Amino acid sequence: xxxxxxxxxxxxxxxxxxxxxxxxxxxxxxxxxxxxxxxxxxxxxxxxxxxxxxxxxxxxxxxxxxxxxxxxxxxxxxxxxxxxxxxxxxxxxxxxxxxxxxxxxxxxxxxxxxxxxxxxxxxxxxxxxxxxxxxxxxxxxxxxxxxxxxxxxxxxxxxxxxxxxxxxxxxxxxxxxxxxxxxxxxxxxxxxxxxxxxxxxxxxxxxxxxxxxxxxxxxxxxxxxxxxxxxxxxxxxxxxxxxxxxxxxxxxxxxxxxxxxxxxxxxxxxxxxxxxxxxxxxxxxxxxxxxxxxxxxxxxxxxxxxxxxxxxxxxxxxxxxxxxxxxxxxxxxxxxxxxxxxxxxxxxxxxxxxxxxxxxxxxxxxxxxxxxxxxxxxxxxxxxxxxxxxxxxxxxxxxxxxxxxxxxxxxxxxxxxxxxxxxxxxxxxxxxxxxxxxxxxxxxxxxxxxxxxxxxxxxxxxxxxxxxxxxxxxxxxxxxxxxxxxxxxxxxxx
Numbered sequence: 416x417x418x419x420x421x422x423x424x425x426x427x428x429x430x431x432x433x434x435x436x437x438x439x440x441x442x443x444x445x446x447x448x449x450x451x452x453x454x455x456x457x458x459x460x461x462x463x464x465x466x467x468x469x470x471x472x473x474x475x476x477x478x479x480x481x482x483x484x485x486x487x488x489x490x491x492x493x494x495x496x497x498x499x500x501x502x503x504x505x506x507x508x509x510x511x512x513x514x515x516x517x518x519x520x521x522x523x524x525x526x527x528x529x530x531x532x533x534x535x536x537x538x539x540x541x542x543x544x545x546x547x548x549x550x551x552x553x554x555x556x557x558x559x560x561x562x563x564x565x566x567x568x569x570x571x572x573x574x575x576x577x578x579x580x581x582x583x584x585x586x587x588x589x590x591x592x593x594x595x596x597x598x599x600x601x602x603x604x605x606x607x608x609x610x611x612x613x614x615x616x617x618x619x620x621x622x623x624x625x626x627x628x629x630x631x632x633x634x635x636x637x638x639x640x641x642x643x644x645x646x647x648x649x650x651x652x653x654x655x656x657x658x659x660x661x662x663x664x665x666x667x668x669x670x671x672x673x674x675x676x677x678x679x680x681x682x683x684x685x686x687x688x689x690x691x692x693x694x695x696x697x698x699x700x701x702x703x704x705x706x707x708x709x710x711x712x713x714x715x716x717x718x719x720x721x722x723x724x725x726x727x728x729x730x731x732x733x734x735x736x737x738x739x740x741x742x743x744x745x746x747x748x749x750x751x752x753x754x755x756x757x758x759x760x761x762x763x764x765x766x767x768x769x770x771x772x773x774x775x776x777x778x779x780x781x782x783x784x785x786x787x788x789x790x791x792x793x794x795x796x797x798x799x800x801x802x803x804x805x806x807x808x809x810x811x812x813x814x815x816x817x818x819x820x821x822x823x824x825x826x827x828x829x830x831x832x833x834x835x836x837x838x839x840x841x842x843x844x845x846x847x848x849x850x851x852x853x854x855x856x857x858x859x860x861x862x863x864x865x866x867x868x869x870x871x872x873x874x875x876x877x878x879x880x881x882x883x884x885x886x887x888x889x890x891x892x893x894x895x896x897x898x899x900x901x902x903x904x905x906x907x908x909x
Contacts, residue, residue: 426460427460427566427569429460430460430461430462430569431569434462434589434605434606434607434608435607435608435609436459436460436461436462436569436607436608436609436610437454437459437460437461437609437610437611437782438451438454438459438460438461438462438609438610438611438612438613438782439461439462439464439589439590439607439608439609439611439612439613440461440462440463440464440612440613440615441464441575441590441612441613441614441615441616441622442464442465442614442615442616442617442746442748443463443464443465443468443555443558443559443562443570444471444476444555444615444616444617444746444747445476445554445555445558445746445760445763445764446615446745446746446747446763446764446766446767447463447465447613447615447616447746448463448555448558448559448561448562449487449490449492449558449763449764449767450613450615450745450767450770450771451463451562451565451568452490452491452492452558452561452562452565452568453490453767453768453770453771454771454774455562455565455567455568456490456491456565456567457771457774457775457776458567458776459567459776459782460567461565461567461568461569462568462569462570462571462607462609463562463568463569463570463571464570464571464573464575464590464592464607465559465570465571465572465573466572466573466574466575467572468559468570468572470552470553470555470556471551471552471555472551472552473551473552473727474551474637474639474674474676474725474726474727475551475637475676475727475754475759476551476554476555476759476760477548477549477550477551477666477668477674478504478546478547478548478653478666478757478760479496479504479546479547479548479549479757479760479761480504480546480756480757480758480760480761480847480848480849481520481544481545481546481848481849481850482761482765482802482848482849482850483546483760483761483763483764483765483849484496484544484545484546484547485544485849486761486764486765486767486768487764489768490764490767490768490771492558492561494557494561495554495557495558495561496547496549496554496557498557499549499550499553499554499557500549500550500553500669500670501547501548501549501554502547502548502549502651502666502667502668502669502670503545503546503547503651504545504546504547504548504651504652504653504666505519505520505543505545505546505651505652506518506519506520506543506652506653506844507652507653507654507655507844507847508648508649508652508653508654508655509654509655509657509832509835510648510654510655510656510657510658510706511657511658511828511829511832512657512658512704513658514832514836515648516832516835516836516840517649517652518835518840518843518844519543519652519840519844520543520544520545520546520844520845520848520850521543521544521840521841521842521844521845521850522543522544523544523845523850523851544848544850546653546757546848548653548666548667548668548674549668549669550668550669550672571592571594571607572594572595573592573593573594573595573605574592574593574594574602575590575591575592575616575621576590576591576592576593576621577590577591578590578591578612578622578625578742579591579606579608584740585739585740586740586741586785587612587739587740587741587742588608588609588612588741589606589607589608589609589612590606590607590612591604591605591606592604592605592606592607593605609782610741610781610782610783611741611742611743611774611782611788612741612742612743613742613743613745614626614742614743614744614745614748615744615745615746615747615748616748617746617747617748618631618727618728618730618747618748618751620744620747620748622744622748623744623748623749626737626739626742626744627735627737627744627749628735629732629733629735630732631728631730631731631732631751632730632731632732633681633728633729633730634680634681634729634731634753634814635661635678635679635680635681635728635729635753635818636678636679636681636726636727636728636729637664637676637677637678637679637726637727637729637754638676638677638679638693638697638723638724638725638726639674639675639676639677639724639725639726639727640674640675640677640697640713640716640717640724641668641672641673641674641675641716642665642672642673642674642675642709642712642713642715642716643671643672643673643712643715643716644671644712645665645667645673645709645712645713646708646709646712647665647667647673647708647709648706648708648709650667651667653665653666653757654666654706655755655817656704656705656706657817657828657832658704658705659677659700659701659704660680660683660685660696660700660818661677661678661679661680661683661817661818662678662755662814662817662818663675663676663677663678663701663704663705664676664678664755664757665709666757673712675709675713675716676754677693677696677697677701677724678729678755678814678818679693679696679726680818680820683696685699685700692723693723693724693726694717694721694723694724697717697724698714698717701713702714702717727754729753729754729755729814730751730753731751731752731753731807731811731902732747732749732750732751733750733807733905733906733909734749734750734796734799734800734803734906735749735750736793736796736909737749737792737796738789738792738793740785740789741785743770743792745766745770746763746766747759747763750762750803750807752806752807752810752811753810753811753814754810755810755813755814755817756806756809756810756813756847758806758807758809758810758847758849761806761848761849762802762803762806762807762849765799765802765803765849766795766799766803769795769798769799770795773791773792773794773795773798774788774791778791779791800854800906800907801852801853801854802849802852803906804854804903804906804907805846805851805852805853805854805856805857806846806847806849807902807906808854808857808899808902808903808906808907809846809847809857811898811902812861812898812899812902813831815898816828816831816898821894823890823891823893823894824894824898826868826871826872826887826891827864827865827868827891827894827895827898829868829871830864830865830867830868830869830871831864831868833867833868833871834860834863834864834867837867839860839863842856842860843860846860854903854907857903858899858903861895861899862895862899864895865891865892865895868891868895869887869888869891869892872884872887872888872891873887873888
């Protein structure tokens with residue numbers, strides 16, 4: 416952890432009484448807490464605003480890839496995954512219609528102190544990178560506690576309702592809020608002012624429409640169950656099950672608790688009211704596709720009550736370059752991807768590290784210097800893409816393959832599993848874990864999967880049916896391009 420510069424007492428009074436600071440952060444989730452803590456550690460005076468300070472109950476934001484753990488440690492917040500019954504995640508076990516391949520995160524020289532390790536000397540090998548999975552609310556509570564204890568941060572429980580603009584220019588000066596009066600119970604108007612306002616109010620951001628033209632694209636929802644004492648086929652690994660109509664994700668979030676997330680696309684026939692709705696789909700389609708050792712705890716959780724399981728929309732929101740003086744929108748409010756690969760927190764924490772470094776006091780002594788801040792955020796927009804484009808594209812591409820809804824996608828799905836089964840897992844798992852920031856590596860492997868899918872199709876059809884083979888090959892490549900290239904273009908080049 417880097418040495419913290421403590422702001423003198425008059426600035427504490429300025430925050431608490433006059434609601435003025437260098438930075439106002441809206442939202443005390445993963446990104447909001449991390450950016451508040453990072454900037455405060457640099458000596459900035461920070462106000463952190465949150466509508467509801469009680470422990471949240473969410474079904475995503477529970478699996479942190481190794482790249483996210485690395486960024487958390489860089490920010491001095493590594494202790495926030497301690498003492499919350501967090502479970503190690505060593506990789507993923509992918510099941511494809513009953514057959515599985517277990518894929519650990521790769522050892523990468525130069526990562527986690529491995530630069531001094533001799534690759535061929537087993538005694539000197541560092542342990543493999545590990546992710547962590549946990550109850551989301553416990554992690555958020557630890558992050559908020561870290562912010563509450565920081566001398567350069569003042570935290571307020573208040574609902575932000577709008578931004579405050581200057582009278583004669585478009586610069587954002589702060590935010591207007593409504594704070595519950597403990598005596599009357601009424602919500603009183605209030606204002607908080609900062610040289611820079613950071614909006615990180617999550618996937619349901621109330622400010623996105625005002626400042627970002629893009630709207631999230633929702634293709635499905637994750638419905639969640641919490642399994643108790645579930646026997647997983649590969650303890651210490653996340654599990655992706657391909658066998659139902661759409662993928663299922665499992666991972667431990669505590670010593671006894673395992674989260675299962677069932678993807679249900681919009682207007683899925685198998686989840687229609689006539690077929691019993693979501694619960695009917697889970698019992699009739701998902702349950703038989705699960706490994707036998709998981710089925711008893713899944714059924715017990717499903718039959719615990721008759722309610723529809725808790726759900727969250729699975730969204731894709733490409734990043735947007737911003738140029739609003741005095742304000743930046745970050746975190747899930749600015750960029751989202753399908754949570755199948757668990758990349759959200761890795762993206763968020765990597766973004767915090769980049770923003771912290773680009774806004775460092777040595778580079779920008781005064782955050783009121785709007786031109787410098789805007790240049791820094793422009794640099795951030797392009798600099799982040801080396802890692803975040805990989806995570807986002809991989810999430811969207813794998814979801815398209817794992818939820819294959821046509822014959823060509825099904826062939827690509829089979830090719831993807833065969834690719835893993837052939838032992839090609841190092842780079843894919845390195846990219847999934849947020850450890851390999853090279854978009855060309857992703858493009859190479861994705862189209863390698865496509866060509867393997869073509870070869871498998873040729874073998875199944877018969878090599879003597881040449882016209883049909885080339886026709887099929889064209890459509891497989893076309894489908895792969897449609898899945899990969901538009902998302903890659905939007906994430907990497909815009």
